[in-house]
Structures are given as C-alpha cells and as structure tokens.
Amino acid sequence: MNHRELVKITTSYDEAVKWLQEKLVIPREKKCICRTKFNMIMLLKKEKFFWQCSRCDRSTSIFTDTILYNSKLSITSILDLIYFWSKDFKQNEAAIEINTKSKNTCNNWYEKLQKLAYYIMKNEKKKKIGGKDRIVEIDESKFSKRKYNIGRNIVSLWVVGGIDVESGDSFFVEVIKRDATTLRGIILENVEQGSILHTDCWRGYINLQDFGYKHYTVNHSQNFVNPSNFCSTQMIEGMWSVYKRKFRSRYITRRGDLTLYFAEFAFKRKYKDLAFEKIIENLKDSRNKIDF
Numbered sequence: 001m002n003h004r005e006l007v008k009i010t011t012s013y014d015e016a017v018k019w020l021q022e023k024l025v026i027p028r029e030k031k032c033i034c035r036t037k038f039n040m041i042m043l044l045k046k047e048k049f050f051w052q053c054s055r056c057d058r059s060t061s062i063f064t065d066t067i068l069y070n071s072k073l074s075i076t077s078i079l080d081l082i083y084f085w086s087k088d089f090k091q092n093e094a095a096i097e098i099n100t101k102s103k104n105t106c107n108n109w110y111e112k113l114q115k116l117a118y119y120i121m122k123n124e125k126k127k128k129i130g131g132k133d134r135i136v137e138i139d140e141s142k143f144s145k146r147k148y149n150i151g152r153n154i155v156s157l158w159v160v161g162g163i164d165v166e167s168g169d170s171f172f173v174e175v176i177k178r179d180a181t182t183l184r185g186i187i188l189e190n191v192e193q194g195s196i197l198h199t200d201c202w203r204g205y206i207n208l209q210d211f212g213y214k215h216y217t218v219n220h221s222q223n224f225v226n227p228s229n230f231c232s233t234q235m236i237e238g239m240w241s242v243y244k245r246k247f248r249s250r251y252i253t254r255r256g257d258l259t260l261y262f263a264e265f266a267f268k269r270k271y272k273d274l275a276f277e278k279i280i281e282n283l284k285d286s287r288n289k290i291d292f
Contacts, residue, residue: 118263130195
C-alpha cells in the first residue's frame with residue numbers, strides 16, 4: 001500500500017474506523033463486562049465513537065486495549081505516522097508530514113512502534129538462515145552513541161549479525177561477550193549446519209568447522225577479499241554501514257533504546273514493503289504487547 005491509497009481509504013474519522021474494523025483492529029461487536037453480558041452499541045459522541053451498554057449505560061472507547069487509545073493525535077494522523085515510520089522517515093520528517101510541532105509526540109510514537117516491532121519479532125518462530133553449501137557472512141559490530149549527542153556519557157552494545165549472501169535473509173543478536181562460546185552458540189542457533197561461513201580472523205570464530213560448517217576467513221589488515229578462497233564479509237559490513245548511518249539520526253538516551261532500534265531494523269528488513277500492514281495486523285490488543 002502506498003500513502004495515497006491509505007489517505008484515500010481513511011479520508012475521515014468515520015472511514016478510518018471502518019477500515020480498522022475491516023482489519024479486525026476494532027471489533028464489530030463487543031459484550032459489556034456487566035452481569036448481563038449484553039452486546040454494546042457503537043455510538044458517536046463528540047465526534048468520536050464509543051461502545052455503550054444499553055442496560056447499564058457503561059461506555060468505553062472503541063480503541064481500548066490498543067496503542068491508539070487516549071491519544072491526542074487524530075486517528076488519521078496516527079495512521080499516517082505509522083506509515084511514515086514503516087517507510088523509515090526520521091522523526092522530524094514525520095512531524096512535518098502530520099503537521100505537529102511536538103517532537104516528543106513523534107518520539108513517543110516511534111518508541112511505541114519499535115516496541116510493537118520487538119514484540120512481533122520476539123514471538124515469531126525463528127528460522128535458521130543458510131543451508132548446505134550456501135554462503136553466510138558473519139560479523140560483529142559495536143553501536144555507540146553519546147546521550148543527547150553531547151558529553152561523555154555513551155550508550156553502546158555489541159551486535160553479532162549474519163546474512164545469507166544468496167537470499168539476503170539475516171539475523172542480529174545483541175551480545176555482552178564476543179568469546180568463542182558465545183559466538184558459537186549464536187551461530188548454531190541461527191545458521192543451518194552445512195553452510196559455508198565467511199568471517200574475519202577474530203579468535204571468537206575458532207574451530208567452527210568442528211560443528212558442521214565449512215569455515216573460511218579473511219584478514220582485513222591484508223585484503224578485503226581473501227585471494228586464495230574469495231572469502232569476504234563485504235555484504236554484512238555494508239549492512240552495518242547502512243544501519244549506523246540511520247542510527248546516528250535517532251534520539252537515543254539509554255541502552256534499551258538500542259535494543260528497540262535493532263528490533264525495528266530486523267523487522268523492517270524482514271517485512272520490507274509489508275511493514276505497515278504487519279503493524280496494522282498487530283494493533284489489536286497492542287497496549288498489552290508494548291507493556292514492558
């Protein structure tokens with residue numbers, strides 16, 4: 001879906017609500033929590049829809065239990081913001097597009113969407129990358145940033161990543177240590193045995209051939225590509241460069257932000273043009289999904 005299509009089907013509050021019902025984000029019917037368990041009626045109050053029980057008069061927002069609940073932004077602006085986030089707009093760019101001067105509003109929504117992306121990725125069944133005689137490049141990189149872009153306080157983490165050269169499938173794992181035991185465990189968990197591993201000469205990658213892999217190395221102090229076996233890690237290193245360039249533009253103040261940031265990266269890399277639709281699918285009960 002492109003943005004013009006989204007705008008066309010959500011031109012008003014009513015149309016946006018109707019579309020969210022079609023996407024099953026908002027239920028078409030709801031039972032009251034009172035003893036009668038009667039179906040509630042959807043009513044329009046002060047230009048907003050509410051569920052109301054015809055027996056006990058209890059009312060509740062149609063957005064209860066979703067991250068859309070109690071937001072100061074209009075529902076159409078929120079949907080636009082989700083779309084811009086899925087397309088990798090910076091916070092200030094998204095703020096201009098939805099016509100808000102509040103930087104905190106976009107920052108808060110970006111964090112909510114990162115948390116939702118983290119939830120989605122964490123709860124999906126992991127699929128190993130690579131396979132028999134498929135090349136998987138593996139590398140580790142350190143991500144650091146000064147708090148508020150000033151001073152000496154730095155938040156940082158190490159990330160181990162791998163990419164299947166043929167399919168582009170990838171994985172990323174945060175680590176505290178980069179020793180052989182840690183790296184071996186990550187590789188066994190994320191890469192099919194029988195794969196051809198390309199790494200640098202870091203000692204943490206020692207003896208991987210003893211665990212069902214073919215393993216070739218490149219010494220970056222001498223060559224970008226090993227001339228004897230054509231081993232390289234240029235694809236994964238290129239990915240680090242792209243991610244770090246985007247990373248520098250983000251508002252990050254604590255280590256947990258880095259975790260969410262990488263969850264967002266992995267999510268967008270996996271779903272690509274379907275990232276917006278995947279977020280919409282997961283808006284149902286989304287307040288609970290980001291409650292951490």
